[in-house]
Amino acid sequence: MLRFDDLQLFVRAAEHGSLSAAARLLDLSPAVASAALKRLEAQLGARLLARSTRSLRLTAEGEGFLAHARAALTSLDEGRRLLARERDEISGVLQLSAPSDFGRNVLLPWLDELQREHPLLNVRLLLGDRNADLFRQPVDIALRYGAPEDSSLVAVPLCPDNRRVVCASPDYLARHGEPRSVAQLTEHNCLLYRLGSGVHDHWRFYLDGREEDVLVSGDRFCDDADVIRRWAVAGAGIAYKSWLDVAADVRAGRLRVLLGHYRGEAAPLNLLCTHRAQLGKPVQLLGDLLKARCRTVLDEL
Template sequence: MLRLDDLQVFICTADSGSLSAAARRLECSPAVASAALKRLEGQLQVRLLARSTRSLRLTAEGEQFLGHARAALRALEEGRQALEGGRAGIGGVLHLSAPSDFGRNVLLPWLDAFQRDHPRLTLRLHLGDRVADLFRQPVDIALRYGEPEDSSLVALPLAPGNRRVLCAAPAYLAAHDAPQRVDDLAAHNCLLYVLGERVHDRWRFAQGRRSQEVTVKGDRVSDDADAVRRWAVAGHGLSYKSWLDVAGDVTAGRLALLLADHQGEAAPLNLICAHRAQLSPPVRVLHAFLRARCAELLAKAPWPA
């Protein structure tokens, strides 16, 4: 029968890429960690890690088994939380990944409120615009714009009706004529960000049944969407971003909406996890909480409900 501590050593070693680092993290000696790995490989009768004096990497069998090992430990942790959670409410540790702009400027205060209601819950928040690998990284759930490319992932909608909007700061509009048509964007400095490993410089709009795409350019590009929003607020150009990201700036007057008679492209926000088994009570409660907060922002959106 497989030992839980052996699985922990294997997962920690795979995450850190070092047996000695895993031993330090688990507060055991390298010899004990090495013995755990050998014992696990002996029981499975496969080589999980290819080790040399200078490097350590997962074998093909190790890659395959890693996801199962993670799922097994998660399932046991969820069972432990369920047993002790009854009267005490939602608790445990939840690893959450979110986009940089939405995470910093919208999600953080929401999570503060959520943890006030559930003080036994510990959140570990990972912010960034690169899509987290839910099978390999230590992340339980991810908030991501757009539909997941991997159909095996579980996606729960948070803001299915969200869209991108075109906006600029009053300072920029004081120095430049506001665009009246989509074609006018070619004459403006457009603030760009990397989306899906490429610069998102093709902006799409719809007006009634007519759709239009324009290729834009600008003097600022970032792989962090929060930087693009900050550039826009500072008056450096036009931005084409999720309504959820800029709703607060529009309401406060820091940004003004442009081409209001055109509809921006869809940008649905989803809560994503690798397996339905990960839809634990904390995840389900958090999903309902975030969906309600997103609905409040979407109620203020410039397009018809």
């Protein structure tokens, strides 16, 4: 098989009319250059360059082969550039699951942005609030609030400082008034979120190093976090939601944050996978994008 560096030496020698000049250009010793040319001629069974101590010229066979050698080098060089572009270009399938509210109302535009920048990337998104079984479901990664229940999973923090906030619509507050303390939440219709068999009706807050708990109640509960947010926006009651989920509604005036002097429960957003080998370039890009976007949203809290 012909060697790339032998072809390169032959072409450079023909262009410069000197084997020693070609050797200097390619950072080869004269002996190595001479051996390379002899090896190429032996493989082709033809003399390519007629050379003496003072001159070098192409033979007839060398003139005929030169065009093919140049074409081969050009083709190989283009192949190398193509491989480099493919390494830099993100493609393949990104399979992930995400919480219903965050996925539908926050994540979707960020995924659109990622695909606009990398049009060869395909996205398969599963939405739902139940913890995805990454060993059974057709997803590679999951975005989830809170610490992973399965300690065998790899967890990559995306927004570790995210917290829950109490919020309600201006319409609800105009009709029912605004709670001024954690205890006063028991006097309001609280929108309850159900995950699995448990209803999240035990709300926890922190103030000056103290923890305050309250058992709330209301006339509505749902296992879809997006429905809880929609009920809150519609004025049906008070919700205790991740800041990432409601920040856009607060900015737009659809919801107001209540009891702002309290710190709500931590709701860190993590990227979960079964093995670090799944943290390929598409996942790393998604993680970097989410960290940056979440940081911007969190700065508004």
